[in-house]
Amino acid sequence: MRSFKGKIGLLTIIFVTSFPLVVWVFSAPLSPRFGDLFSILSSLGQLTAIVGTTLFSLALLLSARLWFLEEYFGGLDRMYNVHHKIGTLALLFLLVHPLLLAFRYAPTSLYLTATYLLPSGDWPKNLGIIALVILMGLLGVTFYAKWRYQIRKFLHQILGIVFFIGALHAFLISGALSTMSLLKWSLMCFAILALSAYLYRTIFGRMTVSRYTYKVHAVHQLDETVTEVVMHSEGARMQYLPGQFLFVRFKQGGIERETHPFSISSAPSEPVLRITAKALGDFTNELRNLQVGATALVEGPFGSFTYLYGTNRNQIWIAGGIGITPFLNMARNLRMNPQSGHSIDFYYSTKTAEEMIFLKELTEIAQVYPGLRVIPYNADQYGFLTMDAVQKLSSEIMGKDIYVCGPPPMMHSLIAQCQAKGVPKHLIHSEEFKLL
Amino acid sequence: MKKAFLIGVSLFWVIVALTMTLGVLAGRPDGLPISGLGI
Numbered sequence: 001m002r003s004f005k006g007k008i009g010l011l012t013i014i015f016v017t018s019f020p021l022v023v024w025v026f027s028a029p030l031s032p033r034f035g036d037l038f039s040i041l042s043s044l045g046q047l048t049a050i051v052g053t054t055l056f057s058l059a060l061l062l063s064a065r066l067w068f069l070e071e072y073f074g075g076l077d078r079m080y081n082v083h084h085k086i087g088t089l090a091l092l093f094l095l096v097h098p099l100l101l102a103f104r105y106a107p108t109s110l111y112l113t114a115t116y117l118l119p120s121g122d123w124p125k126n127l128g129i130i131a132l133v134i135l136m137g138l139l140g141v142t143f144y145a146k147w148r149y150q151i152r153k154f155l156h157q158i159l160g161i162v163f164f165i166g167a168l169h170a171f172l173i174s175g176a177l178s179t180m181s182l183l184k185w186s187l188m189c190f191a192i193l194a195l196s197a198y199l200y201r202t203i204f205g206r207m208t209v210s211r212y213t214y215k216v217h218a219v220h221q222l223d224e225t226v227t228e229v230v231m232h233s234e235g236a237r238m239q240y241l242p243g244q245f246l247f248v249r250f251k252q253g254g255i256e257r258e259t260h261p262f263s264i265s266s267a268p269s270e271p272v273l274r275i276t277a278k279a280l281g282d283f284t285n286e287l288r289n290l291q292v293g294a295t296a297l298v299e300g301p302f303g304s305f306t307y308l309y310g311t312n313r314n315q316i317w318i319a320g321g322i323g324i325t326p327f328l329n330m331a332r333n334l335r336m337n338p339q340s341g342h343s344i345d346f347y348y349s350t351k352t353a354e355e356m357i358f359l360k361e362l363t364e365i366a367q368v369y370p371g372l373r374v375i376p377y378n379a380d381q382y383g384f385l386t387m388d389a390v391q392k393l394s395s396e397i398m399g400k401d402i403y404v405c406g407p408p409p410m411m412h413s414l415i416a417q418c419q420a421k422g423v424p425k426h427l428i429h430s431e432e433f434k435l436l
Numbered sequence: 437m438k439k440a441f442l443i444g445v446s447l448f449w450v451i452v453a454l455t456m457t458l459g460v461l462a463g464r465p466d467g468l469p470i471s472g473l474g475i
Binding site: 084085088089091092095099102106107108109110111112113114115117136139140143144 | 437438440441442444445447448451452455456458459460461462463464465466469
């Protein structure tokens with residue numbers, strides 16, 4: 001049931017994107033709109049613009065991190081994946097749009113074709129050119145620039161303004177929208193929704209998005225690169241499930257403008273909130289310098305990567321490196337609930353044995369909770385973990401829920417191996433978070 | 437998605453550049469229909 005619910009979001013996107021197309025088809029007789037090459041290219045140009053604009057609106061809506069939407073996509077990480085895909089798809093449709101319109105003139109003159117693509121005295125058209133060029137540039141930066149995360153994030157956020165310029169182009173230019181009122185109003189609704197989401201999250205997010213206020217209680221340096229931040233609540237405590245994650249911003253010089261996602265590593269019943277992070281960038285490097293007493297603004301919880309949603313109580317958990325953090329929360333929750341009846345083989349995979357900094361704690365939990373079997377697996381000694389090895393050590397993988405979290409190449413490989421062995425998709429759970 | 441972006445944007449600029457070149461060659465509003473290229 002949960003797996004169907006997780007697909008509703010994608011189905012809705014397909015339906016919503018199809019709706020203006022259906023309106024376009026039934027708004028006027030089709031034969032004159034496909035009567036000759038000029039009309040065909042004009043019609044296809046309009047259709048690509050309609051699909052591109054609708055997808056762009058939806059991409060903007062999904063970027064607003066609206067908590068009530070994530071369950072329909074199977075978690076926020078998957079919702080963001082859909083955001084990335086439909087955003088890129090929107091760009092591709094919008095790139096084809098001017099080319100189709102320009103090549104209407106190709107049978108007459110390539111001079112007219114070329115000049116159609118250039119800015120002119122037609123300002124609604126110029127707005128479209130400006131929006132498309134900036135859109136390409138900003139997405140290029142998102143995909144390829146190696147700049148600091150916060151700069152890339154800021155530039156990505158400007159896409160909301162680009163959308164506004166593009167929407168002005170769509171509604172001011174003479175074309176299908178100026179004659180088909182239902183089409184115009186449906187696209188207008190999508191655009192208003194998208195811009196409202198953009199204003200709510202990006203422009204006025206500091207005021208409109210509700211956050212929990214915590215204080216940094218302690219900062220523990222667990223090894224050279226891994227830091228644990230312990231926070232206590234200053235008011236209402238965030239309620240969460242084991243395996244979920246949060247977004248946090250620390251009000252401390254240097255990093256106070258940055259909001260980042262982290263898996264929650266404390267069990268839900270603990271009086272404090274803990275996150276555990278590996279120093280992989282500027283922000284995570286700075287965590288070790290956090291001052292006790294610094295304010296933490298926490299938003300969440302998000303995600304549906306939790307063993308509590310599993311179909312079976314017999315489960316396999318596979319953590320790779322710092323991908324252990326959601327499992328820490330889950331394992332700590334098992335200790336608090338020894339009667340839960342779950343039987344779990346927990347593969348703790350790292351490159352070296354020295355990196356298994358949580359092994360001692362996990363072994364202690366396994367003594368309290370006999371249903372948990374911890375299997376340390378370091379790549380230096382055994383090579384990369386494979387599902388063949390899992391099958392050998394766990395005797396059977398079919399009929400069990402499999403949870404995987406770790407570096408993306410490892411996750412992709414293990415998921416592919418699970419599927420090759422015939423494990424149904426709904427029994428494979430993974431979390432892959434990529435903001436940009 | 438990165439690959440789709442790269443292919444899409446590259447193709448777009450190649451088509452635009454070719455069109456501009458041919459537009460310059462055409463020289464005037466009624467010049468060089470695409471059939472003139474043998475297409």
